[in-house]
Structure formats: structure tokens, C-alpha cells
Amino acid sequence: MNNIIKKFIPQILAILFVVLIFGFLTLNAQTNMDNRGIDFGFDFLSQESSFDVQFSLIEYSGSDSYSRAFLVGLLNTLLVSFISIIICTILGVIIGVARLSSNYLIKNSAAWYVEFFRNIPLLLQIFFWYYAALRALPMPEKANAWFGVTYMTVKGYYIPSMVWENLNVFLYCGLAAIISIIVLRNYASKLRDTQGKQIPVLLYSLALLIVLPLLSFLFGGVSLGFELPELKKLSKISYIYEGGISLPPELIALVLALSLYTSTFVAECVRAGIEGVSKGQKEAAASVGLTPNQVLKLVIMPQALRIIIPPTTNQYLNLTKNSSLAAAIAYPDLVLVFAGTALMQTGKAIEIVSITMLTYLTISLTIAAIMNWYNKKIEIKEK
Amino acid sequence: MFKIIKQLTSVVAMFAVLFAFSTETMAAKKSKTLENTKKRGFVRCGVSQGLPGFSNADESGNWTGIDVDVCRAVAAATLGDATKVKFTPLSAKERFTALTSGEIDILSRNTTWTLSRDADIGLTFVGVNFYDGQGFMVRKGSGIASTGEFKNGTSVCTNLGTTTELNMRDFFDSKGISYEPVVFEKADEVVAAYDAGRCDTYTTDKSGLAAQRTKLSAPDDHVVLPETISKEPLGPVVRQGDSVWEDIVRWSLNTMIEAEEYGVNSSNADMMKTSNNPAIKRLVGAEGELGAAFGLDNEWNLRIIKQVGNYGESYKRNIADTGILPDRGPNELWTKGGILYVPPAR
Numbered sequence: 001m002n003n004i005i006k007k008f009i010p011q012i013l014a015i016l017f018v019v020l021i022f023g024f025l026t027l028n029a030q031t032n033m034d035n036r037g038i039d040f041g042f043d044f045l046s047q048e049s050s051f052d053v054q055f056s057l058i059e060y061s062g063s064d065s066y067s068r069a070f071l072v073g074l075l076n077t078l079l080v081s082f083i084s085i086i087i088c089t090i091l092g093v094i095i096g097v098a099r100l101s102s103n104y105l106i107k108n109s110a111a112w113y114v115e116f117f118r119n120i121p122l123l124l125q126i127f128f129w130y131y132a133a134l135r136a137l138p139m140p141e142k143a144n145a146w147f148g149v150t151y152m153t154v155k156g157y158y159i160p161s162m163v164w165e166n167l168n169v170f171l172y173c174g175l176a177a178i179i180s181i182i183v184l185r186n187y188a189s190k191l192r193d194t195q196g197k198q199i200p201v202l203l204y205s206l207a208l209l210i211v212l213p214l215l216s217f218l219f220g221g222v223s224l225g226f227e228l229p230e231l232k233k234l235s236k237i238s239y240i241y242e243g244g245i246s247l248p249p250e251l252i253a254l255v256l257a258l259s260l261y262t263s264t265f266v267a268e269c270v271r272a273g274i275e276g277v278s279k280g281q282k283e284a285a286a287s288v289g290l291t292p293n294q295v296l297k298l299v300i301m302p303q304a305l306r307i308i309i310p311p312t313t314n315q316y317l318n319l320t321k322n323s324s325l326a327a328a329i330a331y332p333d334l335v336l337v338f339a340g341t342a343l344m345q346t347g348k349a350i351e352i353v354s355i356t357m358l359t360y361l362t363i364s365l366t367i368a369a370i371m372n373w374y375n376k377k378i379e380i381k382e383k
Numbered sequence: 384m385f386k387i388i389k390q391l392t393s394v395v396a397m398f399a400v401l402f403a404f405s406t407e408t409m410a411a412k413k414s415k416t417l418e419n420t421k422k423r424g425f426v427r428c429g430v431s432q433g434l435p436g437f438s439n440a441d442e443s444g445n446w447t448g449i450d451v452d453v454c455r456a457v458a459a460a461t462l463g464d465a466t467k468v469k470f471t472p473l474s475a476k477e478r479f480t481a482l483t484s485g486e487i488d489i490l491s492r493n494t495t496w497t498l499s500r501d502a503d504i505g506l507t508f509v510g511v512n513f514y515d516g517q518g519f520m521v522r523k524g525s526g527i528a529s530t531g532e533f534k535n536g537t538s539v540c541t542n543l544g545t546t547t548e549l550n551m552r553d554f555f556d557s558k559g560i561s562y563e564p565v566v567f568e569k570a571d572e573v574v575a576a577y578d579a580g581r582c583d584t585y586t587t588d589k590s591g592l593a594a595q596r597t598k599l600s601a602p603d604d605h606v607v608l609p610e611t612i613s614k615e616p617l618g619p620v621v622r623q624g625d626s627v628w629e630d631i632v633r634w635s636l637n638t639m640i641e642a643e644e645y646g647v648n649s650s651n652a653d654m655m656k657t658s659n660n661p662a663i664k665r666l667v668g669a670e671g672e673l674g675a676a677f678g679l680d681n682e683w684n685l686r687i688i689k690q691v692g693n694y695g696e697s698y699k700r701n702i703a704d705t706g707i708l709p710d711r712g713p714n715e716l717w718t719k720g721g722i723l724y725v726p727p728a729r
Binding site for chain 2: 033035036038039050051052053054062131134135139154155232233234235236237238240242248249250327328329330332336340341343344345346347349
């Protein structure tokens with residue numbers, strides 16, 4: 001009995017304490033807001049927002065509601081985080097491996113890259129890419145075509161957009177290709193386990209991935225056209241490209257800054273992971289007759305990944321949270337659109353800041369959950 | 384990092400609302416804000432982060448501008464010394480939270496008086512110290528002479544969290560023109576981006592355009608279009624719930640305007656005590672008991688005129704002589720063809 005009391009009393013007290021603090025805060029906020037004539041409530045979310053947003057992945061105009069403006073901001077945040085995570089991962093792996101290279105030049109330039117980008121504050125890097133790089137870019141009418149059809153200008157990067165016919169048939173074919181690759185892989189590993197036969201899975205997979213969608217073009221009635229950006233005159237001296245897709249310079253600057261900055265941390269994670277696998281493993285693998293490729297793929301990487309994944313997850317989370325610096329350069333992310341303009345127009349500071357905080361929390365927890373799942377998948381299976 | 388600090392301050396401001404004890408029960412003719420201000424010894428005033436003519440700090444940290452003068456007038460009236468003001472520079476985004484959370488007591492930051500701001504978010508507008516309207520600035524070489532010549536795809540630079548964002552949507556929607564809003568948090572960032580050629584036009588209040596134009600690399604290459612697309616009555620704001628404080632700020636501003644109307648200025652105010660006109664005598668505290676209504680002494684208005692000057696002096700010193708807007712336009716007295724008209728102080 002005594003033990004139970006000793007065990008539970010402190011915990012109950014702690015819970016009570018937390019509940020009381022929250023209760024006090026809520027009550028206090030309530031009375032203070034009442035005194036100042038501020039209403040609390042989320043009704044504003046369904047009201048018309050009456051402001052426009054520069055760049056949106058979904059249809060949006062000023063006559064849509066604040067909740068839709070929230071969605072626009074959220075999607076823009078997810079977009080910039082997603083692109084930056086992919087680029088920083090690719091760059092990070094390359095730089096991380098390069099740091100272990102035996103070539104003096106490669107090894108040292110990789111080390112310099114890491115030290116340089118890691119040690120300059122991110123906000124400065126964002127400002128640099130936006131203002132310095134922006135000023136260096138040509139006006140639309142003076143831009144030279146890159147790859148013949150894309151234009152990098154001070155007003156954005158203009159690329160052709162794709163015009164599909166029967167897109168669904170193409171997508172089904174792609175899906176069919178992915179399913180058959182999964183079946184093939186399972187079959188291949190079964191074959192290896194039971195008969196010891198190896199088949200070139202990668203080659204077959206690539207072939208499937210190319211041939212099936214190609215068939216959809218030949219027989220499925222799928223066709224793909226391109227809409228090219230064309231120069232249009234706005235006034236005597238200002239021009240713009242019309243048609244195609246325009247990537248605003250804010251997005252490009254933000255992606256550049258975020259991915260270059262975070263890639264240095266990912267590179268260090270990768271280096272740590274590979275160096276963390278003991279040398280004996282490599283030598284033992286080589287001595288049983290595995291090729292260098294197989295050694296890397298079957299012995300080193302699976303073990304290195306276990307070390308790489310958890311710290312890299314942290315970097316992905318940091319990147320996503322850092323993307324809120326977007327507001328400094330007018331990229332319409334969640335903070336700028338919702339915690340900025342919407343907050344200003346409605347004055348609902350407590351509601352909007354809480355929603356924004358909860359949203360970032362949800363995004364971060366989701367990324368962490370995905371990475372934890374992946375980590376579980378590749379960790380040592382104790383039998 | 385400054386972004387994080389900014390976010391921290393807004394969170395702190397939020398918690399200030401959460402924690403502040405709710406002791407603001409108002410007794411008649413007793414202003415808690417006035418009491419606190421007297422105890423503290425200075426007026427807490429929220430201003431812009433630097434808008435020449437309205438609120439701008441020089442190298443040594445001295446604030447000047449017509450918005451600044453409103454706060455100085457309140458300090459002269461309540462504390463007897465126009466210099467006893469603590470200025471807090473605020474971004475458009477932070478300003479209302481700073482006021483409602485009690486960080487500042489007057490917000491005098493070229494803020495547009497609108498219905499939703501007045502009624503919705505715990506604020507009270509006390510008057511108008513500058514009648515403004517939104518306009519557009521373009522490059523001279525573009526040949527654009529009026530807003531009717533904007534074409535689809537025009538990119539527009541502006542500030543976050545202002546009525547500007549709403550007005551330009553109304554404007555472009557009504558004209559059926561598609562546009563690209565590029566929205567920055569700080570005015571300096573807008574100027575830099577417009578200067579770099581990111582945008583075809585820069586839109587904000589016309590007075591703001593005139594002031595920001597001076598910061599461009601080649602101010603003469605830019606021109607403000609003649610059209611005004613909105614009404615922007617700018618004025619000081621106080622927190623809702625302290626009607627005496629609200630009256631003090633309102634009548635401090637009104638005193639400056641009325642003083643100009645009656646020809647009372649900082650140099651002749653003392654002599655006006657012996658004027659034959661009772662209205663003038665009331666204005667300099669030589670007749671009547673006007674200050675008693677706010678719990679102030681009878682020379683509160685004399686001090687405003689002596690230390691800060693009348694509205695005309697303030698305008699000339701801050702806006703006309705600095706070359707921002709030499710022409711007073713609508714901000715002229717009603718007796719001289721403008722729309723400045725204040726209720727009588729009696």
C-alpha cells in the first residue's frame with residue numbers, strides 16, 4: 001500500500017500541476033481577451049480571405065476561404081521541404097562519399113564545401129541567393145534559352161509545361177510497371193534463396209519501367225505535347241514569359257539555400273555511417289569472394305544506413321522547420337500566408353499561431369514516423 | 384536568426400496576454416493607462432521601422448515624423464514633457480499584437496482605419512492624422528502613365544499584413560487583370576526587390592511611395608502614377624476598454640489641428656493667453672476647465688502646442704520640408720480646401 005502511494009502520488013501531483021497551469025492560462029487568456037474585446041473562435045476559417053497569393057499548387061483566389069489559404073501555405077511549405085529534402089539527400093550522399101575518397105582533390109574540396117556552407121547562418125544564405133543571385137540574373141527579354149526552351153530570369157525560371165492526352169492510361173501503365181517490378185523482385189529473391197540463381201533484377205526493372213509506359217504511347221492513345229514559354233510585352237521596357245510553368249525566384253532561392261545548407265549535415269551523417277562500419281566487415285566480405293559492388297551493396301550499406309538514418313531524420317526535421325524562413329524573401333509558405341497575412345487581416349493571433357504550431361508539429365512527427373518506420377525496416381532483425 | 388527572434392517576440396507577446404492579470408476594471412474618469420504612464424514616467428508608443436516623414440529615427444536614435452508627434456503631444460499633455468516617449472519600432476505584422484497585449488499604449492504607425500480593425504480585434508481608432516490613398520510606382524522608362532495600362536502578368540511588390548494586399552486584389556479583380564503579388568515582411572526588402580527588377584510595380588500608400596522612392600538606387604527613374612485606388616485614413620490607435628485614455632489621445636491630436644485652424648503655434652502660444660477669442664483662450668488653457676474631463680491639469684493643450692507645435696508646423700517640419708509631399712492635398716485644413724476638420728474643443 002505504502003509503495004503504491006509512493007509510486008503514484010508524485011505522478012498524480014505532476015498531472016494535476018500541468019492541468020492546473022493549463023487551466024489557469026486558458027482562463028486568464030479568456031478573461032483578458034474578454035476585457036479587451038477580442039473574440040476567440042475559429043469561425044474566421046470559413047470567411048472569405050480577400051487576398052491573393054503569388055504562387056499556389058491548388059486553385060486559389062481572394063474569394064476563397066481562410067482555410068483554403070491555410071492549405072495553400074501548407075502545400076507550399078511541403079513543396080519546398082520535399083524538393084529540398086530530395087536535393088540535400090542526393091548532394092549529401094555524394095559529398096559524404098567524396099569526403100572518404102582517396103583522391104586528395106575530391107576529398108578536400110568536399111571538406112571545404114561542408115565547412116563553408118555549414119558555418120554560414122542559413123538566413124544569410126537565403127538572402128544571398130535571393131538578393132545577390134537575383135540581381136545577377138537577366139531581365140526576361142535579355143535571357144538566353146537554357147536547353148533551348150527554358151529561361152532563367154529575374155522574374156523566375158520559365159519551363160515548358162506538359163500537355164497530356166489520356167494521362168490516366170499512362171498512369172495505369174506506370175502503376176502496372178511498378179507492380180510487376182515488385183513481383184519480379186520477390187520472385188528473384190525466392191530464386192536466389194531456393195536455387196542460388198541470380199538474375200539481373202535492376203536491368204529488368206529498368207526495362208519494365210521504360211517499356212510499359214512506352215507501350216501506352218504506341219497503343220494506348222497517350223500523347224504528350226509541350227507548351228513553351230513565350231515572351232510577352234508588358235510595357236515599353238518590361239517583359240514576361242507566358243505559357244509553360246513559371247518557378248518563382250523565391251522558391252528557387254529558398255530551395256538552393258535550404259538544400260546546400262542541409263546537405264552538409266547529411267554529408268557528415270553519411271561519412272559517419274560509412275566510417276562506423278568496421279574494416280573487418282569489408283575484408284571478410286571480400287575474402288568470401290564478393291565483388292566490390294556487392295561488398296558495398298550487401299555488407300557496408302545495410303550496416304551504414306543504421307547509423308545514418310536517425311541523425312539524418314533530425315536534419316530533415318530541421319530543414320522543414322527552417323523552411324519557415326521563407327517569409328523573409330516573400331515565398332508564400334505557411335508562415336507568410338497564414339501566420340502572416342491571414343493573421344494580420346483577422347487579428348486572430350492566438351488561434352492562428354496555435355494552428356500553425358500544431359501544423360509544424362504534425363509535419364515533423366509525420367516525417368519522424370516515416371523515418372522511424374524505415375529505420376525499423378533496415379535494423380538488425382534479432383532472431 | 385532574426386526571424387526566430389521575431390517569432391519569439393510574437394510568442395512572448397501572446398503569452399503576455401495569457402499571463403497578464405485581469406485587473407483592468409475601469410472606474411469612471413479614471414484611466415488605468417494614464418495612471419501607469421504617470422507612474423512609469425514615459426508614454427509607450429509603437430511606430431514604424433522607418434518611414435521618412437511619419438516615423439523615422441536618425442543615427443543618434445531621435446525619432447521624428449508626424450506619427451511620432453502624436454505620441455509626443457500625448458506625452459506633453461500627460462507628463463508635461465514631449466520628450467518622455469519610449470518608441471517601439473514594429474512591423475506591420477506585429478503592431479496590433481503589441482498594442483492588444485499591452486506592450487505599447489499608443490500605436491501611431493501609419494495605420495489605416497477600417498471597420499474590421501476598429502470593431503473586430505480589440506482596437507479603437509481615435510482620429511486621422513493623415514489622409515492617404517494607395518498608389519503605384521513604376522519605372523519611368525516603362526511608358527506606363529496610368530493604372531489602366533497594366534497588363535496580365537504584372538508582378539506587384541508590396542508589404543505583408545497591410546490593407547494594401549486587400550486593395551490591390553480588389554483593384555486588379557475589378558479590372559480583370561491577373562497579377563503576381565510578391566509580398567515581403569519589411570519595407571526595405573520590398574524596395575530592394577523592386578529595385579532589382581523583380582517587380583514591374585510597387586504599391587503602397589502614396590505617402591509611403593514618395594518616402595520609399597528616396598531609398599531607390601536611382602529615384603528619378605521612377606514615377607508614382609496619378610491614380611489613387613483606395614481611401615487610407617491613417618491615424619493613431621489605442622486599446623479598447625480605456626475610454627479616458629482614448630479621449631486623451633484623440634484630443635491631443637485634435638488640439639494640434641485646431642491650433643493650426645486658430646493660428647496658434649509653438650512661438651505665439653503664450654501670447655494667445657490674452658487673446659480676445661474665447662475659443663483660442665480655451666485652446667491654450669486660459670479659460671474653461673477642459674483638462675479636468677481627462678484628469679489632467681488645465682494647461683495640457685498649451686504644452687502640446689508649445690512643445691510639439693500645431694499640425695501645420697508638424698507637417699511642414701516632417702513632410703513638406705523633407706521633400707516627401709510638399710503639397711498638402713487633402714491634408715489641408717477644411718478652411719483652406721482640405722478635409723482636416725475636427726470637432727470643437729469646448
